Amino acid sequence: MKRIACLFTAELSHRLILLRRYALGTAADVLTFYLVFVGVHFSIRSIVGEVGAADLQRLATSQVVGFLAFYFSSMVLSSIGNYLREGVEQGTLEQLFLAPHPFLLVLGARLISTFIIDVLRVVPLFFLLTATTGVRIAFTPAGLLIFFVLLIGVYGFAVLLGGLTLLFKRTGQLPFLFQVLFLGLGFSSLEGASAGIRVVTAVLPFARGVALLKSTTIEPMSIGSVVASAGFLELGLNALGYVLIGVLFFVWSERVAKNRGLLGRY
Amino acid sequence: MEGALFPLEKGVVYHEPMDVLVKNVGDESGSMVELREISKWYARGVLHRRATHAVRGLSLKIRTGEVFGLLGPNGAGKTTTVKMICGLIRPTSGDVRLGADRQTPRQAQRRQLIGAVLEGNRNVYWNLTAWENLLYYARLRGLSRRDVAPRGRALLDLFELSAKRTSLAGTLSRGMQQKLAVCCALIAEPPILLVDEPTLGLDVTSARAIESVLGDLVEKDGRSVLLTTHNMKLAESLCHRIGIIRNGELLRVGTVREFRELFGRPLCHIECAGSLSPETRTRLARQPGTTVEAGDDTVRISVDLSAGHEATACVYAALRTLEEAGARLLSLRREEPSLEDVFVRMTGAGGS
Numbered sequence: 001m002k003r004i005a006c007l008f009t010a011e012l013s014h015r016l017i018l019l020r021r022y023a024l025g026t027a028a029d030v031l032t033f034y035l036v037f038v039g040v041h042f043s044i045r046s047i048v049g050e051v052g053a054a055d056l057q058r059l060a061t062s063q064v065v066g067f068l069a070f071y072f073s074s075m076v077l078s079s080i081g082n083y084l085r086e087g088v089e090q091g092t093l094e095q096l097f098l099a100p101h102p103f104l105l106v107l108g109a110r111l112i113s114t115f116i117i118d119v120l121r122v123v124p125l126f127f128l129l130t131a132t133t134g135v136r137i138a139f140t141p142a143g144l145l146i147f148f149v150l151l152i153g154v155y156g157f158a159v160l161l162g163g164l165t166l167l168f169k170r171t172g173q174l175p176f177l178f179q180v181l182f183l184g185l186g187f188s189s190l191e192g193a194s195a196g197i198r199v200v201t202a203v204l205p206f207a208r209g210v211a212l213l214k215s216t217t218i219e220p221m222s223i224g225s226v227v228a229s230a231g232f233l234e235l236g237l238n239a240l241g242y243v244l245i246g247v248l249f250f251v252w253s254e255r256v257a258k259n260r261g262l263l264g265r266y
Numbered sequence: 267m268e269g270a271l272f273p274l275e276k277g278v279v280y281h282e283p284m285d286v287l288v289k290n291v292g293d294e295s296g297s298m299v300e301l302r303e304i305s306k307w308y309a310r311g312v313l314h315r316r317a318t319h320a321v322r323g324l325s326l327k328i329r330t331g332e333v334f335g336l337l338g339p340n341g342a343g344k345t346t347t348v349k350m351i352c353g354l355i356r357p358t359s360g361d362v363r364l365g366a367d368r369q370t371p372r373q374a375q376r377r378q379l380i381g382a383v384l385e386g387n388r389n390v391y392w393n394l395t396a397w398e399n400l401l402y403y404a405r406l407r408g409l410s411r412r413d414v415a416p417r418g419r420a421l422l423d424l425f426e427l428s429a430k431r432t433s434l435a436g437t438l439s440r441g442m443q444q445k446l447a448v449c450c451a452l453i454a455e456p457p458i459l460l461v462d463e464p465t466l467g468l469d470v471t472s473a474r475a476i477e478s479v480l481g482d483l484v485e486k487d488g489r490s491v492l493l494t495t496h497n498m499k500l501a502e503s504l505c506h507r508i509g510i511i512r513n514g515e516l517l518r519v520g521t522v523r524e525f526r527e528l529f530g531r532p533l534c535h536i537e538c539a540g541s542l543s544p545e546t547r548t549r550l551a552r553q554p555g556t557t558v559e560a561g562d563d564t565v566r567i568s569v570d571l572s573a574g575h576e577a578t579a580c581v582y583a584a585l586r587t588l589e590e591a592g593a594r595l596l597s598l599r600r601e602e603p604s605l606e607d608v609f610v611r612m613t614g615a616g617g618s
Contacts, residue, residue: 013402013405258354261306263354264384
């Protein structure tokens with residue numbers, strides 16, 4: 001147990017040191033995300049035109065919630081690829097494989113540490129978004145539950161991409177592709193989408209969760225009724241599927257990388 | 267005492283419980299690392315019909331408290347061997363055995379036995395300071411700050427890095443980064459240290475510092491060290507035994523002295539002032555095992571002494587010829603073969 005605690009301390013302190021050391025870069029990141037939100041938010045408002053105050057409130061709430069979910073998912077997607085790629089570039093990845101833990105545990109420690117840092121980073125972004133849009137967002141237990149299940153699916157998907165990075169290394173464009181897709185899904189609604197698009201997005205790790213999250217935030221529900229809903233069941237199965245596929249694919253990729261001697265090569 | 271084996275991972279057999287990791291003293295034959303017929307080949311081509319053999323049936327033992335040097339030209343299979351010992355590359359066949367007397371069916375425990383410095387300075391986080399790197403690697407290996415702080419300070423002192431404790435690793439010189447990488451590998455006090463090309467790209471002073479510290483580690487702490495290098499002087503001064511590898515095959519294992527005796531050619535160098543007439547040079551060169559090199563204002567005659575009794579006669583004959591030619595003798599000395607000579611002779615490659 002002490003070893004695992006030390007592992008988490010190693011990763012968390014590493015992330016905190018970098019957060020402090022590169023505070024300006026962190027601030028620039030947050031500002032960039034904020035500007036992206038402002039750009040998209042006001043563009044959509046200008047397209048929608050004059051609507052009632054209640055509708056505007058609903059639209060803004062939906063956008064803020066969608067954007068925050070996108071922000072976290074985006075961080076998760078890029079973190080694993082960056083972690084592995086930087087590790088190979090700096091030669092530290094092989095050292096991580098020499099740690100007395102399964103590599104997935106080391107990766108898990110890094111992901112949890114990154115999540116904690118992302119929470120710290122999102123606080124100023126959250127205040128900026130709510131101040132700009134004037135919405136008030138209540139964090140309900142049901143909303144938080146949906147958010148965590150959504151993130152679990154995204155983590156599973158990111159681990160799958162991590163497996164690809166182990167094998168092919170230069171996969172930086174893949175997370176970017178999905179980040180753009182998630183940004184679109186964070187702002188848009190699938191209500192008017194065709195059946196085909198609905199099926200495709202239902203299979204993706206983000207779409208179902210963010211839709212459920214938006215609706216739960218706009219019209220609060222009890223945790224019991226959320227858990228009992230078909231939408232949450234689908235979200236849970238989706239997340240579970242991605243975690244299973246992600247982990248299995250990563251373990252397979254690790255095995256192939258060791259067979260082919262790819263861990264130290266970029 | 268060797269027990270039943272648990273080949274959980276293809277080609278790798280686990281042996282050692284971690285609760286005795288630091289004080290492990292090897293098996294009854296004294297070996298800490300044992301490679302049994304390990305091979306690695308990579309399938310090539312679309313249909314995997316071709317294969318590149320990186321290592322072929324390599325067997326060796328590294329004893330407790332021994333520095334073993336694995337020498338070979340580029341692409342000989344040194345790094346692949348080291349990575350197979352670490353578990354970073356899976357052998358196609360054969361066994362890697364670490365530690366000693368009891369079985370350890372846990373891969374994690376096997377990793378605790380090893381500290382590795384792979385590819386020189388590329389083992390540390392450039393955006394962390396020297397001290398932060400040490401703490402990170404200690405924690406990664408399950409040690410808390412309290413456990414390692416005195417050891418970390420001692421290591422930084424030993425490697426003369428204390429003054430750079432708060433400097434970012436990325437701002438250190440290559441030699442310092444390399445030394446820091448060795449510190450990080452040693453922070454958890456592994457009984458086996460694998461060092462791949464530790465002096466590659468280093469200046470003379472940094473290379474000597476690494477050499478001196480590695481020597482101390484074995485002498486004082488009794489660690490087993492596997493060193494791969496192109497630096498023959500380093501291997502000659504540090505290694506108790508060396509193995510020469512070429513095209514993935516281990517050609518021979520022995521001490522430096524054994525290699526010299528078996529494969530080296532001691533030479534007798536006779537140096538004369540001025541120049542020699544063409545007739546004299548021809549007479550000298552006719553002697554078996556004798557070569558003549560003319561410099562700007564000296565002539566060097568080298569006689570191969572490996573032929574034993576006949577070689578001594580050749581030296582006397584050369585001296586007589588020089589005396590008859592009236593040459594002024596500057597020096598006469600015997601030169602022992604260097605490891606580099608042996609290496610070049612065995613592998614047909616440049617050693618450094």
